[in-house]
Structures are given as C-alpha cells and as structure tokens.
Amino acid sequence: MSEQVEHLIRKEYAAGFHTAIDTDTLPPGLNEEVVRFISAKKNEPEWLLEWRLQAFRAWQEMEEPEWAHVDYPKVDYQAISYFSSPKSMEDKPKSLDEVDPKLLETYEKLGIPLHEQEMLAGVAMDVVFDSVSVVTTFREKLEEAGVLFCSISEAVEKYPELVKQHLGSVVPQKDNYFAALNSAVFSDGSFVYIPKGVRCPMELSTYFRINEQNTGQFERTLIVAEEGAYVSYLEGCTAPMRDENQLHAAVVELVAKDNAEIKYSTVQNWYPGDENGKGGIYNFVTKRGVCHTRAKISWTQVETGSAVTWKYPSCVLRGDHSVGEFYSVALTNNYQQADTGTKMIHIGKNTRSTIISKGISAGKSQNCYRGLVRMNPGAEGARNYTQCDSLLIGDRCGAHTFPYIESKNPSAVIEHEATTSKVSDDQMFLCQQRGLDAEKAVSMIVNGFCREVFKELPMEFAVEAGKLLEVSLEGSVG
Amino acid sequence: MLSINNLCASVEDKDILKGLSLDIKPGEVHAIMGPNGAGKSTLGSVLAGREAFSVTDGSVAFADKDLLELDVEERAREGLFLAFQYPVEIPGVSNMEFLKASVDAVRKHQGKPELSSVEFMKLARETSKKVKLDQAFLKRGVNEGFSGGEKKRNEILQMMLLEPKLCILDETDSGLDIDALQTVADGVNAMRSAERSFIVVTHYQRLLDYIVPDFVHVLADGKIVKSGDKSLAKELEAKGYSWLEGEVA
Numbered sequence: 133m134s135e136q137v138e139h140l141i142r143k144e145y146a147a148g149f150h151t152a153i154d155t156d157t158l159p160p161g162l163n164e165e166v167v168r169f170i171s172a173k174k175n176e177p178e179w180l181l182e183w184r185l186q187a188f189r190a191w192q193e194m195e196e197p198e199w200a201h202v203d204y205p206k207v208d209y210q211a212i213s214y215f216s217s218p219k220s221m222e223d224k225p226k227s228l229d230e231v232d233p234k235l236l237e238t239y240e241k242l243g244i245p246l247h248e249q250e251m252l253a254g255v256a257m258d259v260v261f262d263s264v265s266v267v268t269t270f271r272e273k274l275e276e277a278g279v280l281f282c283s284i285s286e287a288v289e290k291y292p293e294l295v296k297q298h299l300g301s302v303v304p305q306k307d308n309y310f311a312a313l314n315s316a317v318f319s320d321g322s323f324v325y326i327p328k329g330v331r332c333p334m335e336l337s338t339y340f341r342i343n344e345q346n347t348g349q350f351e352r353t354l355i356v357a358e359e360g361a362y363v364s365y366l367e368g369c370t371a372p373m374r375d376e377n378q379l380h381a382a383v384v385e386l387v388a389k390d391n392a393e394i395k396y397s398t399v400q401n402w403y404p405g406d407e408n409g410k411g412g413i414y415n416f417v418t419k420r421g422v423c424h425t426r427a428k429i430s431w432t433q434v435e436t437g438s439a440v441t442w443k444y445p446s447c448v449l450r451g452d453h454s455v456g457e458f459y460s461v462a463l464t465n466n467y468q469q470a471d472t473g474t475k476m477i478h479i480g481k482n483t484r485s486t487i488i489s490k491g492i493s494a495g496k497s498q499n500c501y502r503g504l505v506r507m508n509p510g511a512e513g514a515r516n517y518t519q520c521d522s523l524l525i526g527d528r529c530g531a532h533t534f535p536y537i538e539s540k541n542p543s544a545v546i547e548h549e550a551t552t553s554k555v556s557d558d559q560m561f562l563c564q565q566r567g568l569d570a571e572k573a574v575s576m577i578v579n580g581f582c583r584e585v586f587k588e589l590p591m592e593f594a595v596e597a598g599k600l601l602e603v604s605l606e607g608s609v610g
Numbered sequence: 611m612l613s614i615n616n617l618c619a620s621v622e623d624k625d626i627l628k629g630l631s632l633d634i635k636p637g638e639v640h641a642i643m644g645p646n647g648a649g650k651s652t653l654g655s656v657l658a659g660r661e662a663f664s665v666t667d668g669s670v671a672f673a674d675k676d677l678l679e680l681d682v683e684e685r686a687r688e689g690l691f692l693a694f695q696y697p698v699e700i701p702g703v704s705n706m707e708f709l710k711a712s713v714d715a716v717r718k719h720q721g722k723p724e725l726s727s728v729e730f731m732k733l734a735r736e737t738s739k740k741v742k743l744d745q746a747f748l749k750r751g752v753n754e755g756f757s758g759g760e761k762k763r764n765e766i767l768q769m770m771l772l773e774p775k776l777c778i779l780d781e782t783d784s785g786l787d788i789d790a791l792q793t794v795a796d797g798v799n800a801m802r803s804a805e806r807s808f809i810v811v812t813h814y815q816r817l818l819d820y821i822v823p824d825f826v827h828v829l830a831d832g833k834i835v836k837s838g839d840k841s842l843a844k845e846l847e848a849k850g851y852s853w854l855e856g857e858v859a
Contacts, residue, residue, distance in 0.1 A: 557661070557662070559698050561658075561660055561661075561682065562694065562697065562698050562752075563708075563712075564681075564682035564683045564686065565685075565692050566716075566768060566772070567686040567687045567712050567719070568683060568711055568712060568715050569683050569715070570683075576703050576708070577700055577703065579702070579703065580700055580701055580702030580703030580752075582702070583702035584702070
C-alpha cells in the first residue's frame with residue numbers, strides 16, 4: 133500500500149511559478165552597510181536603525197542553533213540577498229489601479245484576487261511580495277472602526293510611537309539567532325493595532341510570497357490588541373519552485389492586553405523541495421505572544437510546505453487567568469523535515485493552556501513535535517492539557533515527540549497524551565470497497581485525523597487548508 | 611450475475627481457496643457455510659479485491675465483466691458490496707461525510723446524477739431509521755466507538771444506500787444479539803429483489819432462520835464440498851461439519 137499512497141500524496145506544487153518582473157535586488161551579502169541600506173531605503177528614523185544595528189552586532193556573536201531534530205547543510209548567510217523589491221514599487225502605488233498588473237496576475241494565479249469586490253467578503257488583506265508590502269485592502273472600512281492595518285514600514289512612518297513601544301517587547305532582538313537576524317534585516321511585514329474595546333469587524337490577512345531567486349524573506353509582524361479588543365488574523369505563504377534553498381526567517385509578536393483576544397492562523401505552503409529533497413524553503417520562524425490579565429491568544433497552524441521547518445509559536449501567560457492555545461497540523465512528505473511545536477509559559481495565577489498537535493509523516497520525511505510547558509513558581513492553580521498525535525503513512529518516515537515539562541508550582545496540573553498511528557490497510561480497504569479511490573481515501577483519513585485542528589480555523593481559511601489536504605465535506609453535510 | 615470458476619487464491623504463500631466454483635443468478639441468495647479456516651472470509655476478500663490475497667488460478671465473471679481485472683473501487687462501483695465481519699474505525703471522518711463520498715463515487719460511475727447534500731441527508735436519515743441506527747451516529751466518526759451491533763447496522767445502512775447488485779455478508783451475524791440480528795436480517799430481506807443477489811457467509815445456521823437462502827453450500831478446505839437447499843443448513847446444525855470430512859478427502 134505504501135508505494136501507492138506515497139505516489140498519490142506526491143502532489144505537484146501548484147504555486148511554484150516565477151513572475152518575470154523587474155526588481156530592485158540588493159547583491160548577496162550581509163554587513164552593516166546592508167542593514168543601513170535597508171533602513172535608509174525605508175526612510176526609517178534613527179532609533180530604528182540603531183535598533184537594527186544592535187541586533188546585527190548581537191547576531192554576529194551568536195551561533196546557529198543545532199538542537200532541533202533537523203539536518204541541513206550550513207546556510208551561507210553571505211550568499212543571500214537581503215532586499216528585493218518589484219521596481220514598480222519605487223513610487224508607492226496609492227491604490228490597486230496603480231499596482232503593476234503583473235503583480236496582480238501573480239496573485240490571481242495563486243487564487244488570491246486583490247480587487248476588493250472579488251475578494252472573499254470580510255477579509256482584509258496585506259500582501260507582501262519578496263521584501264515589500266504590495267497592497268493592503270479594505271483600509272478605509274477598518275479605519276472607521278479605529279483598526280490600524282498596514283505594512284510595518286508604513287507603521288514606522290505613521291505610528292512611530294506605537295511601533296517603538298511594542299517592537300521587540302515580546303521577541304527581543306537577541307532572543308535567538310534567527311530572531312536577531314530578522315531584527316537586523318527585516319524588510320516588511322504587517323502591523324495591526326486594535327484599540328481598546330474594539331472587535332475587529334473583519335478577518336485580517338497577510339499573504340507572503342517569495343518570488344526573487346537567492347533572496348531571503350525576513351518579515352516582521354506586530355499585532356497589538358488593547359484592553360478588551362478582539363482580532364482574528366490569517367497568514368498564508370507560497371514561493372516558486374527553485375533548486376536552491378531559500379531562507380525565510382520571520383518574527384511575529386502578539387500583544388494581548390487585559391481581556392483582549394488574538395486568534396492567529398497560518399496556512400504555510402512554502403515550496404517544500406522536489407521529491408528528491410532538492411530545493412525548498414528553510415522556514416526558521418519565531419512567533420510569540422504575551423497575554424495580560426484574562427487575555428487569550430490562540431495559534432492555529434497548518435504546515436504543509438518548506439524543506440525544513442523550525443517554528444514554535446508560543447504564549448507567555450503573564451496575566452492571571454490568561455489563556456493560551458496551540459492547534460497544529462504539520463504534514464511532511466518526501467525529504468521534508470519539521471521540528472515544530474509550542475511553548476506555554478505560565479506566569480500568572482490560574483492560567484490555562486491547551487496544545488493539540490497533529491503530525492503527519494509520509495515519504496522519507498521526519499516530523500517532530502517539540503513543546504515546552506513551564507509552570508513558574510507564581511502560577512498558582514495553572515493548568516495545561518497537551519495532546520500530541522502522530523500519523524505515519526508508509527514505512528520510511530519518522531515521527532518524534534519531545535515534550536518538555538517544567539513545573540515549579542505544586543498546585544499546577546499538567547496533562548500530556550500522545551498517540552502514534554498508521555493509515556491502515558483495513559481503513560484503505562474499507563474506503564475503496566465503498567467506491568472511493570485511493571487518493572480520496574487517504575485525504576479523507578488524513579482530514580479526519582486533523583479534524584480537531586481544522587475546526588479551529590476561520591471559515592475562509594479552512595477552505596485553503598482543505599485544498600491543501602483535500603477538501604472535506606464537513607460543513608456542507610452533517 | 612456472478613460466475614466463479616475454479617478459483618484458487620493464497621495469502622502469504624498459503625493456499626486458501628483451492629478450485630472453488632459457484633454460479634449465482636440475479637435474485638438468488640446463496641449461503642456459504644463451513645468450519646473455521648475453510649476459506650469463507652477469504653472468498654469475500656478475494657471477490658472484493660483485497661490486495662493481500664493473490665489469485666493463483668481460475669476466473670470470475672461479474673455482470674459480464676472480468677472481475678479479477680478490476681481495482682477494488684471499480685468492483686465496488688460496478689455494484690459489488692462487502693459487509694465486513696469486523697468493520698474498521700476511521701476516526702474524525704464523519705459517517706455522513708463518508709457515506710456521501712461513497713454514494714457520490716458509485717452514482718457517478720453508474721451515470722446517475724449526484725444527490726445534493728440536502729437530498730442525501732434526508733435519504734441517510736430515513737435509511738438509518740430502517741436499520742434502527744440513531745441519527746446521532748451519522749455525525750460521529752465512521753464506526754468510532756460504535757458497539758459491535760452498531761457497526762453491523764452501519765454496514766447494512768451503507769449497503770442500502772449504495773444499492774449494490776451483489777451483496778456479500780461476511781459473518782455479519784458474529785457478535786450480534788437477537789434484536790440486532792433481526793434488524794440486520796430485516797434490512798437484507800427488504801433489499802431482496804429479482805435483480806439483486808446475496809452471498810451470506812456464516813458459521814451458524816441461526817442467521818438463515820432470518821435470511822432464508824435459496825441455496826446452501828458447504829465450504830471446506832478451499833472448495834465447495836456439498837450444495838443443497840435450506841434443509842442442508844438444518845442438517846449441518848444437527849450433525850456439525852465432521853460428517854462431511856469424508857467428502858473433502
């Protein structure tokens with residue numbers, strides 16, 4: 133069975149095209165001049181340049197982490213270009229009509245029409261192409277509600293105080309090797325600010341696309357939800373198929389003030405490399421949120437792409453009664469490697485966290501869950517529940533679970549459950565005996581396995597996730 | 611409908627079926643009985659096309675097609691249905707979703723229009739009533755946490771929705787209490803028609819009190835060693851299988 137199944141799940145990477153577009157791309161290499169160039173290109177204030185330079189100097193002193201269960205050739209950071217922008221973005225387009233039609237075509241091809249009237253109702257989108265933000269839609273409507281949603285570059289210009297106050301407050305410049313690199317050279321990303329008591333009237337979304345060869349994408353996302361605010365934010369990503377590995381080192385910071393709630397969903401479909409393991413994105417991402425009193429942060433991720441994934445969306449549960457959640461589906465195939473999970477740091481009293489992780493390994497891939505649950509001495513009455521399930525397809529892949537549990541408070545309760553299962557011949561035979569072809573059978577079984585996570589995704593995104601793991605009938609029937 | 615000629619099959623190099631021949635006409639109900647290890651369940655698996663079993667000789671014609679040439683799902687779409695002795699669970703896949711996908715695939719192959727979600731849900735609910743399966747089971751994962759009886763009712767529900775030409779019931783009576791047995795038998799009897807045939811594989815005569823067969827065959831050591839009408843089942847009940855051992859040799 134395994135041969136047949138492997139063949140079936142080896143789907144063509146549909147987003148793997150390249151757009152021929154004139155770009156302004158910095159030659160490969162990284163030094164202080166490059167950091168200054170990026171900062172100057174973006175007309176940044178002095179404080180931000182200094183901030184970047186601090187990060188760069190720290191990064192030079194740091195070592196690339198090697199503890200993850202992944203194996204890849206050393207990245208040559210001098211062979212990467214740290215800035216690439218479509219030429220047509222030189223004088224910033226004021227509206228969609230002024231955006232290069234080739235860019236618009238690229239997104240149409242990806243199934244993401246940028247014209248507002250054609251878009252999924254109720255989703256505002258920021259689109260980042262290589263190093264710059266191309267367009268942000270539905271801005272006026274959001275502004276009426278007091279919601280700020282724009283590229284981080286624009287936020288630096290327009291709302292410098294807000295950026296200065298929060299940038300690096302959750303993920304400091306020197307947090308880790310990749311975060312330091314990102315802090316030095318981040319080019320663009322999204323900024324979201326929800327004022328006190330406001331419920332964001334629509335889903336916000338950012339779509340990241342790496343187009344240019346030999347470029348890295350280093351976006352930085354900052355979301356601030358003031359007291360009692362609510363926002364649901366979605367992130368998607370693709371890249372062309374290339375033989376070389378490309379680097380993606382992003383940082384996402386979430387700040388949920390008292391009683392605020394942030395729901396952050398990701399469908400990650402970076403190019404995973406070909407079936408022989410050639411090419412693909414190295415996805416080294418730092419995502420973290422801090423929850424103040426009674427605040428809630430919920431991470432949901434569907435990870436199907438990238439050659440190597442190193443990613444642990446985390447929650448710092450600082451305020452009493454705050455809640456952290458992590459729902460994850462990570463699918464690896466061929467030679468993909470994923471080391472992903474979360475960290476739940478319980479600081480406040482009666483803090484609660486839930487971790488549901490579903491790892492699916494196929495082909496010769498390696499899929500690891502790595503998670504930390506820490507109960508600090510002050511985390512009186514804190515609770516965590518972790519469920520970690522692995523599904524194996526075929527007999528040449530691996531699934532690994534590395535749970536780290538540290539409890540310094542005797543009243544804290546931590547539960548951990550883990551299972552490993554296979555797509556069995558019996559299940560396949562049942563499905564096929566009922567008329568389903570093998571492809572449909574596998575996707576149905578895998579979808580069923582992921583159900584607990586998929587139901588956490590916003591409707592608009594569940595569609596994309598479903599497309600990636602084949603659409604399930606859930607919602608239309610039953 | 612189905613014509614099996616000198617069928618030989620093995621699993622992991624062990625010969626199980628050793629020259630089995632059987633003819634089934636439309637509308638007929640054939641019971642296959644026999645001692646444990648005779649190859650009763652193998653017959654169902656081989657006819658359905660399970661990969662682990664290899665056919666080493668013989669031929670099978672099903673509705674004018676060479677059955678052995680078809681893939682598992684093609685056989686199903688052509689109207690061959692196997693009710694499992696031990697239905698497997700598919701966690702997280704809702705029964706309704708599974709049934710709809712299955713019915714869609716079969717109807718599409720047969721050139722029938724696809725049922726809308728609303729039509730299908732209505733049909734599924736009505737049918738589940740017939741097999742006395744609470745509608746809550748339609749929303750649960752396929753066979754997930756079902757009792758033995760519920761799993762078998764679910765099999766009959768699938769059979770009714772798919773309207774197959776040939777139904778193979780593989781020891782469907784095993785592990786059923788009398789009430790469940792009655793329900794399953796009622797389902798089967800309601801489906802009997804001039805166009806539809808059944809192979810009822812069972813170890814015990816009891817099921818045949820409820821589903822009355824036209825023919826009874828005794829399978830021993832991979833072959834049919836004796837055939838008769840329903841009275842043969844009674845005789846087996848009284849005498850056991852040992853009196854047939856002479857005929858095997």
